Amino acid sequence: MDRTFKVEGMTCASCLRRVEKALASVDGVAEVKVNLATEEARVVFRDRPADDAALARALEARGYRMAAEDAPADTSAEREALVRVAAAWACTLPLMAGMFHLFHLPWQVQAALAAGSAFGAGSGFFRRAAAQALRLETSMDTLIALGASVTWLFAIREALQGSPHAPFESAAALAAFLLTGKYLEAKARHRATGSLEALVRLAPVLAVRIGPGGDEEVPTRFVQPGDRLRVRPGTACPVDGTVLAGRAEVEEALLTGEPLPVPKGPGDGVIAGAMVHGGALEIEAASTGQDTWLSRLARQVAQAQGSRAPAQDLADRVSAVFVPAVLALSLLTLAAWWWHTGHLAEAWRPAVTLLVIACPCALGLATPVASAAALGTAARNGLLVRDASAMEALARATDLVLDKTGTLTQGRPTLADVAGDPDTLRLAAALERPSEHPVARGVREAAEGLPVPEVEDFRALPGLGVEGRVEGRWLRLGSPAFLGVPFPAAPAGVRIGLAEGDRLLGTLTLTDALREDAAEAVADLRRQGLRLHLFSGDRAEAAQALGASLGIPDARGGCAPADKAAGVQALQAQGAVVAFVGDGVNDAPALAQADAGISLPGLEAAQAAAPLNLLREGLVPLLQARRLALRTRAVIRQNLGWAFGYNLVLVPLAAFNLLDRLGGPMLAGAAMGLSSLTVVLNALRLRRV
Structure with a gap:
């Protein structure tokens, strides 16, 4: 027996593990599976379902909330997050203006504004950090709460001692920047959580x-x-x-x-x-x-999303070791200087300097600010990013799998050849005028500009063809079996004949034409060192012929949705990082299974499983997305390198009190702000990609 619940408040892979541990601790729970993408927890019970209140209490003790699976979408949480971001910046901007001597506020007002940002708007960091501390756990919330509170308290002390500049803006900006990054990440993810319903809405x-x-x-x-x-x-x-x-x-x-x-x-x-x-x-x-097939497909997509290991933020991984190490080093610094000087007041200063300078502002900003800048650039270039980790996977991709119909091809029958009587196309277009069949649309589009007559006594025979009277002649258009006149089949696509009585007037060949930019895009992707594959639900001969024309050796036809997903999984089992590009519902499981699923514009349901959605036609946006992913990864690495280097250099200097002559904690606050500013400015370079 099992039940599924919505879990609110998850932001990272660390949250996923804590939710699983919290629910697993409830009596009667046998197994817990949490899907970060859909924000759902599936709980399997041993004998009988556990009390919902017990499950809710277990989550609330860890700082999360539980809602029923069929609960209506809660927009209040998003509104609250936006209000917190706005409040944090409303408190921070006046303090930052004071840094540049635009005006000066009394220190009491500065303290109140900084407290409003750090402890008011950023109260969630402190609430979660406190809940984790009770269980001897740490995370980025611990680092943020520690840095903001120590910085604020130090600024209070500096103000009371008459310092001309107390670094209140550091505590306020820390909360403002991080709340903004968290809000943008959550908004991008929430746009995707309900999109699986689009699959079912096709019916x-x-x-x-x-x-x-x-x-x-x-x-x-x-x-x-x-x-x-x-x-x-x-x-x-x-x-x-x-x-x-x-x-x-x-x-x-x-x-x-x-x-x-x-x-x-x-x-x-x-x-x-x-x-x-x-x-x-x-x-x-x-x-x-x-x-139904569609509903089963939607569940298969959700399962693939949940089984994919989510990218874990480096800052969250480091925090488990970083926080205890900083606390221990700070206490060691306090004890060592107290023993050396014999005065607690003198020992306090280098210890606080170390805590302030080790505040993880730059470390916490390194990834979300770069991701936020990349999201804006991606949107301007016609790429909707639903999951920032997929951008990183696209940059690391070793293999690219392409769908055929609608991806490399136009996804609709297009006239490729007309043979026989010169009037064949004109007369065929007349016969197809009343039909809504896709082949009829292809014939009519090819005949645009020709004088197409009216058809009388029109009749359609599904699966065979159409017939009617055109310019006084009884004509038939369709397959050899319908016409009773033999003609060779097309090697790719479909060939239909136009007949009058038992005389074949001509033939029309329609194929799913290649996109104009497909050959150039495939060649460019190959030059980047990507191994290319073609997985298609079309006939094997058609897929292999297209693969041969584009230089894609691994071209597979007749692939059902599960076959495509299995093919992606097989590549991943060989150690490949796989990106998959598709546009149809049949691509959904593979889009979800891939490390980076990329959907082309068109069907909303195809976007349900894809964390990366191209919004502009053609394959050129795919090339732009790859370049942006590579540039974003480079910027994130630069930011993380700066954040770690900043701590590696300045933390030892603070511990040995070598920064005291240069301002001690005040310099630490300024350095922390400069570190954050450097990270932000570096990330903003992505706006020009």
């Missing part, structure tokens, strides 16, 4: 059920297995089922990757979300609700 919310009194429109959620449903042309199948009567062509490109509609007749299966063309179908519902 219509209403279905036409055939009852004793005729057709009736009912909500799809009320449909039961065994119900008879009617699916009209131009609408999507509401559930998975089997065709009982009628013939039509069903477009499944977004679901399976097959670029052309598939003929369906009695006995054939259809899946929810597939679009019906050319005729109505009567189907018997087989799977409904959470049992």
Whole structure:
């Protein structure tokens, strides 16, 4: 027996582990799995479910909150976070203006403003740090709370002793910068948490059920297995089922990757979300609700997201050792100087200097500020980043897997060749004028600008072709079986013939044309040293032919959604860091499984599993995303190098009291501010990428 809960307040991989430990400590809990991407905790019980209140209390003791799985989206938490960011900056900016002598505030006002930012807006840091301290745990919250409180107390002491400048702005800016970084990270992640629902929304919310009194429109959620449903042309199948009567062509490109509609007749299966063309179908519902193909796919995506190891912030990993080490070193400094001088007042100064100068402001800012700058640049370049760790994975990628239909190709039939009578295209476009079939759209687009006549007595035969009277001639357009006239099939795509009676007038070949920038983009990616792969749901021959034309040796066709995800997993098992680029629902499991999933514009549901969403057409934005990822990684490394170097150099100087002559704790506060400013300015360079 198991239950799923929403957990509020998780911000990093350390939070994930604490939530798991908190829930696992409740009596009756056998197993806990926490998904940071969806902010959900799945709790498996031994015999009977544990009391919800006990689970909630366990989470609250660690600083987190529990909500029911079906609870409405809580926007108040996001509003509260934004208010805290605004309040922190409202308190900080006047103090920073005072640093540059724009005006001077009484120290009592400065102390109140700094307290408002650090202890008011940043109270969450202190609350979580206190809860962790009770369990002898540390994190970045511990470092932030310690640095802000010590800096504020030191500034109070300096002010009371008549110092012309008490570093209140350091305590205030620490909270303001970090709250801003946390808010931007959380906002990017929250945009993705509800997007899996887009998969299920591909199926219509209403279905036409055939009852004793005729057709009736009912909500799809009320449909039961065994119900008879009617699916009209131009609408999507509401559930998975089997065709009982009628013939039509069903477009499944977004679901399976097959670029052309598939003929369906009695006995054939259809899946929810597939679009019906050319005729109505009567189907018997087989799977409904959470049992449909789309719903199972959504769960598979969520599972892949949860199984992927989330990138753990380096600052969080270091903090587990860094905080105890700084505390121990500070106490050792206090004891050593007290023993050396015999005066506690003199020993206090180097100890406080060490604590202030070791404050992790730059360390905490190194990644989130660079990520925030990269997010803004990415948005201007048409890239929506839902998970900053995916940008790092894109920079580290060794292998890039590309989908075919809609990714390397345009995802729709395009006329490639016309043979036979010069009027073949014009007459074929006339026959296809009333049809909504994708092949018909391709023919009509190719005939734009030609004098296309009207068609009379039009009739469509799903899976075969169309016929009608054009300029007084009875013409038929379709497959060799429909025309009764043989002609060779196309090696790739589809070939249809135009006939009058038993005479073949001409043929039209339609293919899923290559994107204009595909060849250049693939060549550029190959020059970057990436190993390229092609996984397609289309026929193996079509995938291999395209792979050969682009120089992609590993081209696989006939891949179901699970096959693509398994292929990505197999590459990862070999040690590869895999980026996957796709645009269809059939790509969703692979997008989630990949270290960096990248969706192309189009279907919202395809973005559900992808932490990186390209918003502009073409593959050039993919190249820009890769360059931005590489530059972001370089800036983060520079920031972390500066933050660590700052501590490695100045902490020993503070411990040996070598900074006292230069200002002691005051210099420490200034150095801490300069360190943070350096990190921020370096990160802002990403705005020019």
